[in-house]
Amino acid sequence: MHSRRDFIKKTGLVTGATMVTGSSNVFAQAASEWAGKGKLQLSYKPYTLQLKHAFNLATSSRTTTPVVLTQLAYNGIIGYGEASMPPYLGESHETVLKFLAKVDLSRFEDPFQMEKILDYVDGIEEGNKAAKASVDIALHDLVGKMMKQPWYKIWGFDPANTPNTSFTIGIDTPEVVRQKVKEADPYKILKVKLGRDTDKLMIETIREMTDKPLCVDINQGWTDRKMALDMAHWLHEKGIVFLEQPMPKERIDDNAWLTENSPIPTIGDEAVQRLDDVLKAHKVYSGINIKLMKCTGMREAHKMLTLGRALDMKIMIGCMTETSCAISAAAQLSPMTDWADLDGALLISNDVYTGTTIKDGKVMLNDKPGIGIQKI
Ligand code: MG
Numbered sequence: 001m002h003s004r005r006d007f008i009k010k011t012g013l014v015t016g017a018t019m020v021t022g023s024s025n026v027f028a029q030a031a032s033e034w035a036g037k038g039k040l041q042l043s044y045k046p047y048t049l050q051l052k053h054a055f056n057l058a059t060s061s062r063t064t065t066p067v068v069l070t071q072l073a074y075n076g077i078i079g080y081g082e083a084s085m086p087p088y089l090g091e092s093h094e095t096v097l098k099f100l101a102k103v104d105l106s107r108f109e110d111p112f113q114m115e116k117i118l119d120y121v122d123g124i125e126e127g128n129k130a131a132k133a134s135v136d137i138a139l140h141d142l143v144g145k146m147m148k149q150p151w152y153k154i155w156g157f158d159p160a161n162t163p164n165t166s167f168t169i170g171i172d173t174p175e176v177v178r179q180k181v182k183e184a185d186p187y188k189i190l191k192v193k194l195g196r197d198t199d200k201l202m203i204e205t206i207r208e209m210t211d212k213p214l215c216v217d218i219n220q221g222w223t224d225r226k227m228a229l230d231m232a233h234w235l236h237e238k239g240i241v242f243l244e245q246p247m248p249k250e251r252i253d254d255n256a257w258l259t260e261n262s263p264i265p266t267i268g269d270e271a272v273q274r275l276d277d278v279l280k281a282h283k284v285y286s287g288i289n290i291k292l293m294k295c296t297g298m299r300e301a302h303k304m305l306t307l308g309r310a311l312d313m314k315i316m317i318g319c320m321t322e323t324s325c326a327i328s329a330a331a332q333l334s335p336m337t338d339w340a341d342l343d344g345a346l347l348i349s350n351d352v353y354t355g356t357t358i359k360d361g362k363v364m365l366n367d368k369p370g371i372g373i374q375k376i
Pocket residue numbers: 217219244245269270289
C-alpha cells in the first residue's frame with residue numbers, strides 16, 4: 001500500500017476519476033498498477049495542440065486547440081480517447097476536466113456493457129459532448145482491443161471503401177492560399193472555408209492552380225438566400241462538390257429552400273449535432289456532417305450514420321483539430337460515408353499517436369485492434 005501511495009505522490013496521479021499530470025509513461029505505469037483489478041479506471045490529462053498554420057473561419061482565428069487525452073484501463077489493457085475543444089463549441093480544458101472528475105466508471109465491471117456505461121456518462125450532465133466523446137472513444141478502443149479487432153471490422157465495414165479525405169484551406173490572403181494549395185498536393189479533394197466577402201477571390205485563386213474537386217464550408221456565413229443560390233450556381237460552374245452549412249442553422253426554411261433549388265448538395269454541420277438532429281435535418285440539407293466531438297463519440301456517430309443512410313441522406317464524417325486518436329476513431333466509420341474530412345491531425349505539429357494514415361489522399365485503415373493507434 002505504501003509503494004502505491006509513493007507512486008501516487010511521485011506522479012501526481014490520483015485514483016478513481018483521475019487526473020494525470022507529467023510525462024506520458026505515467027499512463028503505462030498506471031496500467032500495470034491497475035492490472036487485475038477488474039474495474040474500469042479512467043485517467044486523463046490536458047494537452048494543447050499546436051497548429052501549423054493559423055486557422056481562419058468565418059468568425060474566428062486561432063493557432064492552438066486545447067484537447068484532453070484520456071485512458072481507460074481494465075485488467076492491464078488500455079483504451080485511448082480524446083476530447084478536442086475548439087473554442088466556438090463552448091468546452092475547454094476546465095469544463096472537460098470538471099466533467100471527467102464526475103465520471104465514476106469503477107461501478108462497472110464489464111466493459112462490454114457499452115450502452116449502459118455510455119448512457120450513464122451521457123446522463124451525468126447536459127452538454128459536455130467532447131468530454132463524453134473522450135470516454136466513448138477510450139471505451140471503444142479498450143473493447144476493440146479485448147476483442148482483438150478494429151471497429152470497422154466489428155461493424156462489418158469494408159476497409160477498401162474508405163473515401164478520399166479533403167484537406168482544409170482556411171480563409172486567407174491569396175499568397176497564403178497558394179502556399180496551402182501547394183501543401184495539399186497529395187490530396188484529391190480540397191475543402192475551402194468561405195463565408196466572408198472574399199469568397200470568389202478564394203475560389204479563383206485556387207482555380208488558377210488546380211482543377212481538383214473542391215467542397216466549400218461556409219460555416220453559416222451567408223445570410224441572404226438569393227445571394228446564397230447565386231453563389232451555389234457560380235460555385236457549381238467552378239466544380240464545387242457540395243456546400244457545407246451555407247446559412248445560419250436557425251434559418252431552417254432558408255436552408256431548405258436553398259437545398260431544394262441548389263445545383264449541388266448541401267450538408268448540415270452546425271445544425272446537426274446529435275442523433276435527434278438527423279431527422280430534423282432531413283429535407284433541410286442533402287446530407288449531414290457527423291463529428292465525434294459533436295455527437296458524444298463513436299456509439300452515437302454509428303447510430304447517426306445508420307439513420308442518415310436509411311433516410312437516403314449524404315453522409316460526411318468530419319473532425320475538429322485532433323490528434324491521430326480521435327481521427328482514427330472517426331476513420332473507423334469512414335467506409336460507410338460519401339466524404340471524409342479527416343485532416344485534423346495533419347494540421348498539427350505535435351501529434352502524440354500514429355494511427356489512420358492518408359495515402360494518396362485516401363483514408364487508410366490498419367489492422368490494429370480498437371481504433372488502431374499507437375503512442376509515438
Ligand atoms: Mg463545417
